[in-house]
Amino acid sequence: MSAYGDTFSIRTSGKGTYDVTSEVAGVVEASGIVTGTATVMVQHTSCSLVIYENADPSAREDLHQFFEHLVPEDLPFYVHTYEGPDDTTSHLRMALTRTSEVIPVIKGHLQLGTWQGVYLFEHRAAPHTRKLAVSVVGG
Amino acid sequence: MSAYGDTFSIRTSGKGTYDVTSEVAGVVEASGIVTGTATVMVQHTSCSLVIYENADPSAREDLHQFFEHLVPEDLPFYVHTYEGPDDTTSHLRMALTRTSEVIPVIKGHLQLGTWQGVYLFEHRAAPHTRKLAVSVVGG
């Protein structure tokens, strides 16, 4: 039995989804763990994680548009908008998706389905460097 | 300390919620782990997981209706609809709920509250076979 932890960063260039599956799989491989659990977390409150369809980019286009529709930038009751119209909405969109994704590891592999990718969901319009922490626990 | 992993499948017959609590508890029991963490993940992007009220079926009826309301099948900007009106909405509803549920194990039992059940939330109208992966890590 062992536990392994690492961090990595990615650079985002505006709102949208960024595939981090290979980075997470790389940490699992480095851990040498065959059976257990991998956890990846974004260390921010204005971006989030989501496991999403990885085959057809139009699926993610709909995701992006849907969140503009579901959490619009101009709701009249917002007060937390010091950093612009994408300030409070970034936090709300994060709360509606996930800060961590947790994936079983069996036979040395992340148990993602064929069409599942792990994406960082950037909610801010300006470019950002995003830090992620990964832990793998098992044997 | 040990780690244990297993997979199982369930058959769905259209949109709705399907109780998988006993299947997850069965993997925990098979693991023999007394203190630790259990993770269950659906290996698909058109269904999801949610821990929900397990006493009164009307609670889940409202859940089903609410998601038809929150993520309607006819929003004008959808482009990912090759497989029908429940194609892109299945992914969106998955993103708004959870792909994995992670439950502490203490004294050999999943630490679910009295009214908490683990449900697979099927978002596709057609029947599907859904695969789930479970890992249990602890001692």
Place this chain on the structure above:
Amino acid sequence: MSAYGDTFSIRTSGKGTYDVTSEVAGVVEASGIVTGTATVMVQHTSCSLVIYENADPSAREDLHQFFEHLVPEDLPFYVHTYEGPDDTTSHLRMALTRTSEVIPVIKGHLQLGTWQGVYLFEHRAAPHTRKLAVSVVGG
């Protein structure tokens, strides 16, 4: 390698967010685990967890207002309202946020970012005692 589990309760006084970060960090410290994963879960279906911005209270005010907007108490199709207008909405708001939060532990510390706090999100108007379970697994 070891695994550690504990439970704690907090008292809520109506809808809103309640910081439980220090309680979770306390369990991690008590576990003595340096590298691994911490899981915190609410054992209820009418409150939830969310990692949210911890610097400016106005961010959480917008969160509270947004959920009144997104999941209003008066949708015409609700049937699960025996306990009042905040009955079914509590479950729906729980499903849209999280029952568990899972946080990597590296060098003995929860890997929360600078502005991330762990909050219990109470969806019921009446005061409640809420039970949480925490497990920490690692070495």
